[in-house]
Amino acid sequence: MGLIAEFRLxxxxxxLVDVAAGIPDATVEFESVQAQPSGPPTFVVQTAGADADAIDAAFADADSVTDHSLLAAEGATRRYRCRPTxxxxxxxxxxxxxxxxxxxxxxxxxxxxxxxxFADREEFDQFRSFCRANDYRFHLDRLVERDDGSDGPGTGPFGRDDDLSRPPEMTDAQHEALVxxxxxxxxxxxxxxxxxDVADELGVASASLSERLRRAQHHLVAEFRRTSNLKPRTN
Structure with a gap:
């Protein structure tokens, strides 16, 4: 049993947020974080979709990381090492x-x-509390319980029992309320x-939350009927 969470901080x-802002059309993705015996960790980052000069300029202008160096380059994909400041x-x-x-x-x-x-909900709550304690705004997009007997993260697609992906008609506010x-x-x-409790967590009135949940559940039922080809009642 475990949880897979997709979220935005x-x-x-x-x-590296300032690096990504300097090359907004490119992809910037963590490859690894390497702990050091003393001092800050080392990040290994993969970039794609920007030329070398633009990437170097974005790193040079960034305040959040320092000491960037190129590790490898293959076509438009480049790997860099850097350290957080x-x-x-x-x-x-x-x-x-x-x-x-x-x-x-x-x-x-x-x-x-x-x-x-996450191994369980306690670990998830602990991680979310840490993010909020550091003023990282935490937006949960999907939370999935894994019940396939695995003891760690999976590599397959989502789609287990509690998959809360957003139907296309559901608004972001309704989805956030539901999740x-x-x-x-x-x-x-x-x-x-x-x-x-939920209204306080979202910072909205209970009446507003009730309306969002009602509409979100309506969209979920409509999506279920559409994907399962469930026929409407005729009597």
Missing amino acids: VSEGLA GGPPADLELLADNGSIPERVLVTPTGWEERRW TAHEMGYFDTPRTATMA
Whole structure:
């Protein structure tokens, strides 16, 4: 059993965000993070879709990382090594026992888009608390429970029991309300969160949340009927 989460962290303070902003049409993705005996870790980053001069200029102008160097180049894909500037994030001890494993971290001009495996919901909540303690705005896009007997992250597609991908008609606000309510336990039996709890988490009124959930559930049912070819009642 485990959880796969897809989420976005939004913050100008995240490493490499300023690099991605300097080459907005390119892809900037973490390949690895290598811990050092002392000092900051070393990042290995893969870029694609920008020429060498533009990438070098973006690294040179960035404040979040330093000491970048080219490791390899193959066509439009280039791999760089660099180090983050500044001290470690606050409240790092919150992650002392967290065994979550990132499967993909894509850097954008506004933050990170991440896919990460968690052993259980406690680890997920711990990681989310750490992000919020550092003012990283956490937007959950998908939370999937794996029940296929694996003990770690998978490489296959999503699609297990609790897949909460967004139907095309659902708005971002409705999707965020639905996913937040789900991961807080609003739909559990018995419930572990109330409507007011979820509304407080999202910073909206309970009446607004109720309307968003109602519309989100309508879209889910409509999508289920469409994909399962369920015929409407005729009586």
